[in-house]
Amino acid sequence: MTSVENLAGEEWRGRVGGSWAAEWVRTDRSFAELTGHLVxxxxxxxxxxxxxxxxxVLDIGCGAGETALRLASERPDLDVTGxxxxxxxxxxARERGAGQSNLSYAxxxxxxxxxxxxxxxxxxxxxxxFFDDPVAAFTHLRSLMAPHAPLAxxxxAARADNFWASELAELIGAPLPVDPYAPGPFAFAEADRVHAILxxxxxxxxxxxxxxxxxxAGGGDDPVGDALDFFMRIGPAARHIATLDVAARQALEPRLKTWLQGHIEGGEVRFPASAWLWRATA
Structure with a gap:
């Protein structure tokens, strides 16, 4: 069985982008602690x-606009493009940022x-x-920057340090990517590789x-149900689960609920996660 984790640009233009647009409240919540560090x-x-x-300032792959909106709101002296x-x-993103005069999207x-x-x-x-050719993409991005412009x-980071992905993949039997460097959520997990690309x-x-x-991953009155619905709709788990037949999906659900229950903290379903924050100059 081949991996269904890796993402191509055409998928972001279609089904995947539509799913993330519909789920921006929960995806922003999942990254909430990280966003402030980046901004x-x-x-x-x-x-x-x-x-x-x-x-x-250019927000690359701005998604539903949270980082661009936050930066534009905090820094009225900057013109931010997502x-x-x-x-x-x-x-x-445009709907969320309506009325913010120093914010635009493309x-x-x-x-x-x-x-x-x-x-x-x-x-x-x-x-x-998610770039097919990261070196070419970052070379082009550098050409969009003024001399010595900062990038963040x-x-x-490593899949094993992101329990929402590693534990979930093991639980549902999702195969690892055939090519760990193919476009996808963990394509930049190795710091040495990213440094070489830059x-x-x-x-x-x-x-x-x-x-x-x-x-x-989950909150509200039913954090387990919220997290289960989230993982069924977004990310590599959703892509793998979609390949299963009805009986297999029904058999999987109680196991997922038990697993999610074990990660409740402070009324939310929370997982240890790890990311790299990169800085460079043009």
Missing amino acids: EAVSSTLPPLALTTRRS LDLSDELVAA TGDASNWQGAALFDAALSRHGVM FTCF DASGWQNATSERIDYRYV
Whole structure:
């Protein structure tokens, strides 16, 4: 059996992007502890100037817009552009950001999209692991940046340190990817590989910082049911479960509930998770 985890650009333009657009509340919740680290990483490199002096920031693979909206809200002196492959995700982001005058969104492939002018900084929350040719993509992204512009992005660290993925895959019998470096959530898990990609594409002063956080999968009145529904709709587990027949899915559900029950903390289903926070300059 081959892996169903790896994602291609066409999938983000279609079914996958639509699913994430519909689930932005829960996906944002799952990354809540990580988002602040990323926004601060790029904001701290751009000291506030007079409001008459405008600087621009590109959010790569912005999804439903949380990171772009948060940065634009916290930093009215910055003009933030969110870019994503998915029309559905960009539509959700625009709706959320309506009324934020220093925020805009565009639909496009970051590996070849052209901005109107050079950007003064860039960030990405888990949006850069899906390039078919990472070196070419990061080379192009560098061409969109002003000289010495800072870049900050996050990506998942090792699968084994992200229990929501490693334990779940084992429980449902999902196979590991045939190619661990193919576009997908853990394609950038190895720090040495990412450093080599950034170096080969011309980015300078690349550094990585490991961020351990809590991945929140379920909450509300029924956190187990909420988490179960979330995992059935989003991510590699959903893709694998969709390949099972009805009987297999029904047999799996009570096992998943028992597993989720064991991860309740503070009224939520939470998992240990780990990401890399990368910084570099153009």
